[in-house]
Amino acid sequence: MKRIRFNQQEIVFAVFAVLFLTFSIFLRGFLSPENMLTLLQNVAVLGILGLAMAIVVIGRGIDISLIAALAVPPGLVLQMVQNGHSLPASLLTAVLLTIAFGLVNGWLIAYAEVPSLFATLATGLLLAGLGQAALFQLDVVQWSDGMKGFERLGQGTILGIPTSIVMFAIACAVVAFLLRRTRWGAYIYAIGDNPYAARVTGIPSRPIIVLQYVVAALIGCFAGLVMAASVNSMPTRIFNSTLIYDVILVVVLGGIGLSGGRGGVLNVIIGTLLIGTMLNGMTIMDISYAGQNLVKGVVLLLAVLTDSFLNPRNEETAQQGDI
Amino acid sequence: MKYAVRTAKVIATALGLAAIAAPALAQQGLDEPFQKPFKEALAGKTVAYVPVAMNFDLTEGWYAGLKKELEPFGVKFEIRDPNWNTNAGAQAVTSLISEKPAVMVIHNPDVQTYARLLQRAENEGIYVIQINMGSAYRSSAFVGANWIEIGERDTEAVVKACQGKSNKIAVVQGALSAAASAYTLKGVENVLAKHPEIKVVSSQAADWDAAKAKAITQTVLKQNPDLCGIVGFWDGMDIGTAAAVKEAGLTGKVFVATSGGGERKGACELVKSGAFDLDMSYDVPTQAAQMAGTIKWLLSSGAKPGSIKGSEYTTLIPITKENADSQTACWNLSDLKK
Numbered sequence: 180m181k182r183i184r185f186n187q188q189e190i191v192f193a194v195f196a197v198l199f200l201t202f203s204i205f206l207r208g209f210l211s212p213e214n215m216l217t218l219l220q221n222v223a224v225l226g227i228l229g230l231a232m233a234i235v236v237i238g239r240g241i242d243i244s245l246i247a248a249l250a251v252p253p254g255l256v257l258q259m260v261q262n263g264h265s266l267p268a269s270l271l272t273a274v275l276l277t278i279a280f281g282l283v284n285g286w287l288i289a290y291a292e293v294p295s296l297f298a299t300l301a302t303g304l305l306l307a308g309l310g311q312a313a314l315f316q317l318d319v320v321q322w323s324d325g326m327k328g329f330e331r332l333g334q335g336t337i338l339g340i341p342t343s344i345v346m347f348a349i350a351c352a353v354v355a356f357l358l359r360r361t362r363w364g365a366y367i368y369a370i371g372d373n374p375y376a377a378r379v380t381g382i383p384s385r386p387i388i389v390l391q392y393v394v395a396a397l398i399g400c401f402a403g404l405v406m407a408a409s410v411n412s413m414p415t416r417i418f419n420s421t422l423i424y425d426v427i428l429v430v431v432l433g434g435i436g437l438s439g440g441r442g443g444v445l446n447v448i449i450g451t452l453l454i455g456t457m458l459n460g461m462t463i464m465d466i467s468y469a470g471q472n473l474v475k476g477v478v479l480l481l482a483v484l485t486d487s488f489l490n491p492r493n494e495e496t497a498q499q500g501d502i
Numbered sequence: 503m504k505y506a507v508r509t510a511k512v513i514a515t516a517l518g519l520a521a522i523a524a525p526a527l528a529q530q531g532l533d534e535p536f537q538k539p540f541k542e543a544l545a546g547k548t549v550a551y552v553p554v555a556m557n558f559d560l561t562e563g564w565y566a567g568l569k570k571e572l573e574p575f576g577v578k579f580e581i582r583d584p585n586w587n588t589n590a591g592a593q594a595v596t597s598l599i600s601e602k603p604a605v606m607v608i609h610n611p612d613v614q615t616y617a618r619l620l621q622r623a624e625n626e627g628i629y630v631i632q633i634n635m636g637s638a639y640r641s642s643a644f645v646g647a648n649w650i651e652i653g654e655r656d657t658e659a660v661v662k663a664c665q666g667k668s669n670k671i672a673v674v675q676g677a678l679s680a681a682a683s684a685y686t687l688k689g690v691e692n693v694l695a696k697h698p699e700i701k702v703v704s705s706q707a708a709d710w711d712a713a714k715a716k717a718i719t720q721t722v723l724k725q726n727p728d729l730c731g732i733v734g735f736w737d738g739m740d741i742g743t744a745a746a747v748k749e750a751g752l753t754g755k756v757f758v759a760t761s762g763g764g765e766r767k768g769a770c771e772l773v774k775s776g777a778f779d780l781d782m783s784y785d786v787p788t789q790a791a792q793m794a795g796t797i798k799w800l801l802s803s804g805a806k807p808g809s810i811k812g813s814e815y816t817t818l819i820p821i822t823k824e825n826a827d828s829q830t831a832c833w834n835l836s837d838l839k840k
Contacts, residue, residue: 208724208725211724213724214721214724214725217720217721217724218721220720221716221717221720221721224713311557315557316562316835316836317557317558317559317562317835318555318557318558319558319559319712319738319741319768321741321767321768321771323767334745334748334749335749341749406713409713409716409745410712410713410716410741410742410745411741411744411745411777412712412741414711414712414713414738416555416557416558416586417711417713419585419586420709420711458717459721462704462706462717462718462721462722463721463725465703465704465705465706467706467707468678468706468707469678
């Protein structure tokens, strides 16, 4: 088979490079080291979420409930501490809740064989609803004195680098290790590439699928803790926002096909960088909100169009489940 | 003579007795003629409440305040929570019109969506009270903040803090679709028109989202480290704005003005910590009390819904370091619910 010369990952990287160069030349203050750090810092949480989504998408699934995992368990930590519980106990409760949530997701998809899109759509609503109805007093859970010191997870710097970037880097390293260096990671790729073949070859595909959703939920919870620490509160209403589309965008734009089995951490980093560069450049230029959406839409459309021109889909290249 | 003295004694005793007896007669009580019709006008009536969503300080505060004031009079309180969904809200209002409550308390998501529905409701004989966000239709009463005034006072404070400094300010707007945000921006513009020396280096919408507000502010501060003030549009979002200022090490150097409902954790605590320099509060419990008062007045007046129309703009409380410690500047939701 003829090797496809440009894949989506390279196209997006090229778009990113062009944008970056243009901004560097024409935008005063864009290329300064401080601004570069700000750029990364602003998309760090998005990047961490992208990693969680990547794990699931590589295994040919999708996790719409990720934002619920980002909002509810960290919100619970803040609420419990506000109500007078100790920080470690609250964190433990939140982690247990997250694991339970991941297990429910995984069980529904792997054993009850509900399509991941519907399963996570429903469980996400369930968890967010539970949070609103039973766990939180208000949508925005405020920081309290008992959380003192914990804000260092999302604020300040480590060796001159903003902490949230360091957290993104750590998450990248952990996920890269999981995907590339462990047997489980290899199984995830195998299941994503062809779930039936994977099962026939004896891969324990159901437990691995459960594992994917548990890991994704845990990463989501971690992203939420970083976010809460960074803004000194947990706006749990973020569940109603369009953040989940941005996460899918980062993953797909970076070149991880929704059909599964392809891509890795590098793709997430590239997708995150592109979004980050666009947002940062447009903020510096003080472009209006509507204008920003227009630019975002056009750039994304260009990337997707270029991809389908250079890599036309046909019966041979298209996979089942390709969107 | 003896007889005369005795007679005088009898008269005196009689007078004394009369003096004692007179108040005893009055103790039988006097009926106040207006309280009974008032009680009857309220008892068993239904008040329906449609906020844009529950679970945040403003709407929870209004709810608790209204309930506390009205339920003792036998008023039934119904709530429809559209949870930020404008369509669901319009449906709730439509179905309420056919259920005919006595009063509807409406928190509009925007100026247009409910306008016609509210007019229909008043034509059908339901009093409509609009809170904090008015619609294009003027109903029996509007109780709420004057957003233009908030924008003006916040900006005036920022302009004042900028005197002798760089005169560079930033504006962090809410969601573009929200009229509250657009009105506040008008207030900002009104003040800036009088101060041509002030330069707005950034005016962007953060969608009421703290994380977005932080990202925007960080970038703006990196480009303009000499920024002297920021006008934010809601304290719940401007936690992010303040976090960016703090991380840049500019707390105290960049004046952050914002507005909100005045809940203790969201307003006073943050002013005390130095995150905000000014938080214009529209004091939710007072708004709730005013709404409850209006409902009592309307129900007992017997006026035809829609025949009288008025506004009660909230008297704003500027929360600064001076009064953030006081008991009255802010309120606790948990206390209001008691």
